[in-house]
Amino acid sequence: MAAQRSRPLTDPASLAALLEEARHTLPGVRLFTDAVDRESYRLDETAYLTAGLPGAVALPSSTDEVAGLLRLASRHRVVVVPRGAGTGLSGGAAGIEGALTIVLTRMDRILEIDRANLCVITQPGVINATLKGAVAAEGLFYAPDPASYETCSIGGNLATNAGGLCCVKYGQTRDSVLGLEVVLADGTVIRTGGRNLKDVAGYSLTHLFVGSQGTLGIITEATLRLRPAPGPRSTLLAFFDTLDAAGDAVAAMTAAGLVPVTLELMDRETVIAVEDWHHLGLDVTAAAMLMVESDAPGAAAAAELDAAEAACVAAAGRSIVRAADAREADWLRQARRLALRALERQGTVRMEDVGVPRARVPELLRAIERIAAAHGVRCATFGHAGDGNLHPNLIFDHDDPDAAELTHRVRDEIFRAALDLGGTVTAEHGIGAARREWLPVQRGEGAVAAMRAIKDALDPQGILNPDRVL
Amino acid sequence: MAAQRSRPLTDPASLAALLEEARHTLPGVRLFTDAVDRESYRLDETAYLTAGLPGAVALPSSTDEVAGLLRLASRHRVVVVPRGAGTGLSGGAAGIEGALTIVLTRMDRILEIDRANLCVITQPGVINATLKGAVAAEGLFYAPDPASYETCSIGGNLATNAGGLCCVKYGQTRDSVLGLEVVLADGTVIRTGGRNLKDVAGYSLTHLFVGSQGTLGIITEATLRLRPAPGPRSTLLAFFDTLDAAGDAVAAMTAAGLVPVTLELMDRETVIAVEDWHHLGLDVTAAAMLMVESDAPGAAAAAELDAAEAACVAAAGRSIVRAADAREADWLRQARRLALRALERQGTVRMEDVGVPRARVPELLRAIERIAAAHGVRCATFGHAGDGNLHPNLIFDHDDPDAAELTHRVRDEIFRAALDLGGTVTAEHGIGAARREWLPVQRGEGAVAAMRAIKDALDPQGILNPDRVL
Secondary structure (H helix, E strand, O other): OHHHHOOOOOOHHHHHHHHHHHHHHOOOOEEEOOHHHHHOOOOOOOOOOOOOOOOEEEEOOOHHHHHHHHHHHHHHOOOEEEEOOOOOOOOOOOOOOOOEEEEOOOOOOEEEEEOOOOEEEEOOOOEHHHHHHHHHOOOEEOOOOOOOOOOOEHHHHHHHOOOOOOHHHHOOHHHHEEEEEEEOOOOOEEEOOOOOOOOOOOOOHHHHHOOOOOOOOEEEEEEEEOEEOOOOOEEEEEEEOOHHHHHHHHHHHHHOOOOOOEEEEEEHHHHHHHHHHHOOOOOOOOOEEEEEEEOOOOHHHHHHHHHHHHHHHHOOOEEEEEOOOHHHHHHHHHHHHOHHHHHHOOOEEEEOOEEOOHHHHHHHHHHHHHHHHHOOOEEEEEEEHHHOEEEEEEEEOOOOOOHHHHHHHHHHHHHHHHHHOOOEOOOOOOOOOOOHHHHHHHHOHHHHHHHHHHHHHHOOOOOEOOOOOO | OHHHHOOOOOOHHHHHHHHHHHHHHOOOOEEEOOHHHHHOOOOOOOOOOOOOOOOEEEEOOOHHHHHHHHHHHHHHOOOEEEEOOOOOOOOOOOOOOOOEEEEOOOOOOEEEEEOOOOEEEEOOOOEHHHHHHHHHOOOEEOOOOOOOOOOOEHHHHHHHOOOOOOHHHHOOHHHHEEEEEEEOOOOOEEEOOOOOOOOOOOOOHHHHHOOOOOOOOEEEEEEEEOEEOOOOOEEEEEEEOOHHHHHHHHHHHHHOOOOOOEEEEEEHHHHHHHHHHHOOOOOOOOOEEEEEEEOOOOHHHHHHHHHHHHHHHHOOOEEEEEOOOHHHHHHHHHHHHOHHHHHHOOOEEEEOOEEOOHHHHHHHHHHHHHHHHHOOOEEEEEEEHHHOEEEEEEEEOOOOOOHHHHHHHHHHHHHHHHHHOOOEOOOOOOOOOOOHHHHHHHHOHHHHHHHHHHHHHHOOOOOEOOOOOO
């Protein structure tokens, strides 16, 4: 703990000395020191957080350069913020005033697609959709699909253990990671695994770094698991008069052993917002909509959706629509994909990310409705019903002076409600800077002390993304 | 590192003081101090290792008692060896001379089967088969199935991240863990997760403790993922004239996107040993046998085995047998289940546990044959071809005076061969005490230093299972 208490705040002279040395010894690193350039790296997508202006921004192009930068940062005691594409939703990659932000976007090469071993070796700056596309061209499939997959980077996905729509079948990012190359705070480069599916040699450092949000090291390479490309997706929408009925349908699918590739829920507010914008013909009188998709091979997809439809009907689902072909499926899928942007047309949106054991989704939905109503705040909820992860979105007028305070108050009550249901304050976005005070509430002081001990052991000077996560 | 260097060796007076205090303050803990009782806890199943005689053995019946014992051990600086059912294959739970072995077998209650959330909450002393049976009675399925499932405990499975036959479809033990309760070295009790499928609050302590072999804490409760019971297994055997042909069949199944529940290989030596004993009608002229099983629902199982059979035929597989019903499938499955015991009839068996990226299985098989032949040692290999994990078994006459030395020499060459193929020295058994010197060779000094830093942070006195893993 001593190391933590004496953590340095970067002083300008230290940063200047680091930059001077970097210019000479690491000529391949791109350095931004103009304020206008640095400003671009102040925020991530957690726009309502205040964030610091980086003192400098470094864009390395190799593991050696990352190692060189961290050696310098350790020597000069300069705080470092690792950053990918900046699409995070927890403030984990937002700037720290005067610190050095290290941006991995230039390390954007896919190094090898290994068909025989069904894995890909990639640098962290590759965009998720680019990776998906490259392996799809070989008939392969990289599963993790955060909503931001067209703009987020693999390194950020790894750092946050990003989720997405297909977690219910394929798990989070963690479940596709076989091994990492990581640069530690002192510049040491380690490897945590490789192409082996099974490997129990020593502690699982891979899993420790995944989701650690740049506080323990910088991921410079990853070996990721691939699958043969699944079948085209078949899609079903169903509408329900009550949240409980939608919950019953989800529970019935779970109990029947269905593993749809997506099992998404939108509440009435969200359905109305999408319908108002795009006129897809959604049933705006319903309390909730479910979207179910199957990517099972051949006839199994139709069988899976038949079973899903039966579960919806048994739970009094109505207005059930099934896509006749891939084009119609794309069109139905729009309903869910457009949800956030439809809400953002209506005002300033504060998206949260709570989760509960999946059978408790209806209770969480009711709690969210109750809390928002009690504060007179509009709230639209959508999310991943199949794995218990919901995104309540608080919607404010753009000029509402009370938005910030209300957000905080409503959010805290929703967090408490999720925890009372055995849930989590963050299912896929991360603690980052935005939810730090809730970590000990959820995990307990003892568990957080263990995390802190690990942090201090791997980063004794506390230079890596301080005051994030912990 | 300083903490490690000053690690205490238990002195008899410290242990006596601990026991005296435990008798008064922890009356529910069963204590064994007679030599004959302690002797039962000297070895695990890694019979060829020399192991120490525990100074005392404690059998707690609750988390509070485990916490009380670790508080005493910390205060008196007594080394502790956590132990489950003692079926480990790495010496991880073997005795340390004069230390306190804490045995979790009395904490053997299944606390809750949560059907709605598809999980079970269990104490660590429950036997794997007991847990499987209890959830099966509810129509549910706990996937991990180490070969010792009828005798190994869940706590040991967690501590070693145990594998088994169905990893190729369902992953290792790690992949079924949602959360743990763990007692740390100083007696602090923490929880690392719960019933949430997705939860990214803080570092993944769950994954750090899974596979850490009792060196970071003692697992006292686990929340484990269940699945609806799959269909009955359909089984296929196929025989090949060359190892490469068997490898080709496995590669073709992988490329076709098949996910059989088991995909096992036995080499000629193993087939002959089983056939000599049980006369199942196996083809003893073949170089290798594959066993493929499907637990896909309904007609999908037959379709999966049809595809597997086509892959075998395309790779010149012959003598292909498919079970007509569940009873015949059980009978075919015997061939694989009997492998180790069939070999043990022929002499002293030293089982190893190497893994490679799955496409390199034929290369590893050839390397194992070459190395064994060069040393004039009989070697029979079987294992999990679908995930690249092979068990070479060195077979010696019971009174062979060179067995120990030869084992070591052949083993080390096989380890080197596996690493040269990008593999691992242990895919599912663990580093434990048996493979420690290979950990830095495989992972690199930097990665091992990071593991050591974590160990020192969580167990600063080094009382938890010292000299295991690290």
